[in-house]
Amino acid sequence: MSSAPTARPRRGLRVAATVASVAILLTSGAGWAAANRYGNQIIRVDAGTSGGALEDGEPLTMLVVASDDRAGLSYQQRKALHLGYDDYGQHTDTMMLVHLSGDGQSISVVSLPRDTRATIPAFTDSEGKRHSSRAGKLNVAYAVGGPKLMVETVEKMTGITIDHYAEINFQGFLTMVDALGGVEVCLPRATTDKNSGLDLPAGKQTVNGAQALAYVRARYIDPTADIGRMKRQQKFVAAMASKALSAGTLTNPVTVDNFLSAVASSMKTDDSLGTDQMLDLVDRFKGISPGRIAMTTVPISGNVRDAELGDVLIWDKVKSAELFAAIRDDKPLVSPKPAKSVTVAPGTIRVKVLNGTDVQGLGATAATDLAAVGFVVVGTPANAPATVGETTVIRYDSEWSESVKTLAASLPGAKLVAVKGFGPTFEITVGSAYTAAQKVKVVSASPSATADKPRTAADDLCS
Structure with a gap:
């Protein structure tokens, strides 16, 4: 041989x-x-x-x-x-x-x-x-x-x-x-x-x-x-x-x-x-x-x-x-993720959207996405005073700590910044890594993922 x-x-x-x-x-x-x-x-x-x-x-x-x-x-x-x-x-x-x-x-x-x-x-x-x-x-x-x-x-x-x-x-x-x-x-x-x-x-x-x-x-x-x-x-x-x-x-x-x-x-x-x-x-x-x-x-x-x-x-x-x-059989390794489970409905949350990037129109895109999944968008999207890099930033009043969980679920990976006395409207400054706003549903928390679950490109790097 x-x-x-x-x-x-x-x-x-x-x-x-x-x-x-x-x-x-x-x-x-x-x-x-x-x-x-x-x-x-x-x-x-x-x-x-x-x-x-x-x-x-x-x-x-x-x-x-x-x-x-x-x-x-x-x-x-x-x-x-x-x-x-x-x-x-x-x-x-x-x-x-x-x-x-x-x-x-x-x-x-x-x-x-x-x-x-x-x-x-x-x-x-x-x-x-x-x-x-x-x-x-x-x-x-x-x-x-x-x-x-x-x-x-x-x-x-x-x-x-x-x-x-x-x-x-x-x-x-x-x-x-x-x-x-x-x-x-x-x-x-x-x-x-x-x-x-x-x-x-x-x-x-x-x-x-x-x-x-x-x-x-x-x-x-x-x-x-x-x-x-x-x-x-x-x-x-x-x-x-x-x-x-x-x-x-x-x-x-x-x-x-x-x-x-x-x-x-x-x-x-x-x-x-x-x-x-x-x-x-x-x-x-x-x-x-x-x-x-x-x-x-x-x-x-x-x-x-x-x-x-x-x-x-x-x-x-x-x-x-x-x-x-x-x-x-053309079956995906992971099923589509169910909507995030939260306790506060998006329809009760007012958001103002700013573009924190050099990408023209990204703020308007994010505002449209957020409205499509149920959030109340107030005002016209504008450019932020300064760019924020890749990560989207959410500024909110610390008194609305439960409501911000709904926004965080819709914008996974966003940075949360609590500001005392900021008021009931949440401010979202969109980063360049923004892709889309995700749907959420108001039910009890979903079970945690198993350790042997296939990895996706959206998972936390440090997990």
Whole structure:
């Protein structure tokens, strides 16, 4: 039996590459001509995907990977970023199934651990040599057979037909983060890792591209090793997707252009994913809420020692089968969140809305949203005396501490500022991360979420 070469262990990029999919959606603000320009920068490869037509109402599944390709980075940059300096082939430590629902209302992302024990199908290499089917870790499929073998391996393991393929490299990740002006992360304690170059203080903070790369690559700071790192990366991509879809990004043509240019110049897709297909995706998902972008990891039954492969992860047969069946049936990972439960009805709450950003008309948009979910909007929305950054600010009289809970439920993540004697009208200064006002209902508090619930792009970073 012929054997394929064994991939050398790498500290490759393990970022949740779902951002590549989010980037495609952002072309909604760019128009066909701009989308065509971005599309022409993307490298197309034969990934063996089905190239499914993007018909209205039809779901679509992509395999999105992140490779450790160092193209575009100088020797000095590689050294500063702790990436190593040799070029002995590309590898991927990130593999994710990204399922786009047929109704355009949800995106489900499933991380596939690189150390999964897999069966690599028989294949013919670039030199025409035939290799028999063999056991190996999942990321070996990419190392020895590229995108096409990676797609075939994942399809056989999951039973899911992969319609399209996307791949992003180190350079793309760095420039995407910087194009957004950084991305917010939350660390429970000050953390350093000499192998990745990570050195960050505790708490919420905005990191640049280099810091973000160290954050998602750090291997030795999680007691649960790769699984812990994968969950940390899911938090990061959730924060990145949320910022990319925020009003402050979507209405800023310079930011959108920089972000999409960063992606396009460092991304590969299958040869059937063209500009028209990208624009079809835009039309379907341009209104999606971060709370409907859910991420999880394929269920694991254990970590075992294989005599030939070393430590490998074994998928839970029952739970993973249920997960992949749900995706095949186009069922979202999380159900739409019910309206927030509060004790004071929105119709009894008067609000004044100010625009605390440089985004023209955002205050008026928020006022319309708040009125639509039942609040009483007084006056005409105006510009605030000063900008407030990303976070929306609610100023209120401390005597109305119960009523403010209704506003906080409708505007999750808003900062509450109590001002004694402020009066019965609440003042809302909209931040650039504003997306929409949520419905609330006046009933008893809803039960708390379970610990193993899939993560969404709207969840608190520090949770």
